[in-house]
Amino acid sequence: MAIPVTYNFRNLIVRKTTTIMTALGIALTVAVLLAILALVNGLRTTLSSSGDPLQVLVLRKGSESELVSNFTRGQFQDLKFKPGIARGRDGDPMASLEVVTVINLASVDAPDGMNVSVRGIAPAGIAMRQGLRISEGRWFQTGRRELVVGKSIAHRFPDARIGKKIAFGRGEWEVVGVLDAGHGAQNSEIWGDLNQVSSDLQRIEVLSAALVRAVDSVAAKALINDINNDQRLNMNALSEREYYDLQTRSAAPIEFTGVFIAIIMAVGSSFAAMNTMYAAVARRAQEIGTLRVLGFSRGSILSSFFFESVLLALLGGLLGCLLVLPLNGITTGVGGPNFSELDFNFHVTPRIMAMGVAFAVILGAFGGVFPAHNASRKEILAALRGV
Secondary structure (H helix, E strand, O other): OOOOHHHHHHHHHHOHHHHHHHHHHHHHHHHHHHHHHHHHHHHHHHHHOOOOOOEEEEEEOOOOOOOOOOEEHHHHHHHOOOOOEOEOOOOOEOEEEEEEEEEEEOOOOOOOOEEEEEEEEOHHHHHHOOOOEEEEEOOOOOOOOEEEEEHHHHHHOHHHOOOOEEEEOOEEEEEEEEEEOOOOHHHHEEEEEHHHHHHHOOOOOEEOEEEEEEOOHHHHHHHHHHHHHOOOOOEEEEEHHHHHHHHHHHHHHHHHHHHHHHHHHHHHHHHHHHHHHHHHHHHOHHHHHHHHHOOOOHHHHHHHHHHHHHHHHHHHHHHHHHHHHHHOOOEEEEEOOOOOEEEEEOOOOHHHHHHHHHHHHHHHHHHHHHHHHHHHOOOHHHHHOOO
């Protein structure tokens, strides 16, 4: 005969102070874990949304980012006529030579400033990046010191809003538009006219990298192999998707540290749940004896106390999900692929919350199994005497 579930709910309600304190401890543990998972998930979502598998990024051999790469205009002329490169509506190869640098801007989080990527780009490069739109203002005009900033930059950097001026290179640049790239990393960049930016940086002939678009996935692989084997170019090519996937390595230390902290907290929380259940067994010794007299078996008592511990942990897990929900959509930043700020949003998904609840249930199961076993082994007479 099984003990009714209502018995466990009643015990948790009657001992509400102990229930709340234990559940809160588990909730904080779950919230820490979920916050880290949401942060890493947000970063991965941003990077995975930024790369197109048909686009090939070409860097100088040995370079791991555009910032430290060199690419001359002569090399670009040799590159853009390689077989497998798609052509636009105008018949020209879909290839974009670009220059990347970093500037220091004060943000709402760092008044002393942090690095922000500035990209000099031609109209062909803008056309190649799909899903972009101007949410405020307009595109920059060629030959003028005008900038378009990503929406994350406009949000977090007061000096990078429409109408403001940013000083770098040989003069001041006016912000004329805000770029919306969805979840893409382009939201963390500032764009200007390629020739004007390269002129101000005194890098007219030697720029940073090139982006080319392949006809299809088969052509993309062949193009990458062709470029990598071309001794004359001396360049390294990889798909844009692969390039951004490699940047997820920056999330590994954050994820490891967060999970490590969560595990340490989990050990404490499981012991807290265990102490709570041991105390409950000690206080309810006569109840246990009465249940045995009424005909309930040792197995049903073990199951009941174990279920109560899991129920307590489940309450903590749900509370932890509620604690972390306000983080969803909040913008933060880490070091990006060009040694600059990469902004992204915390991304709390149903899958992450399910993982948090499952984690809490495991804590409750571990914390409840030994007290439940202890309750089921009590002798009837000893239990009735409260021993």
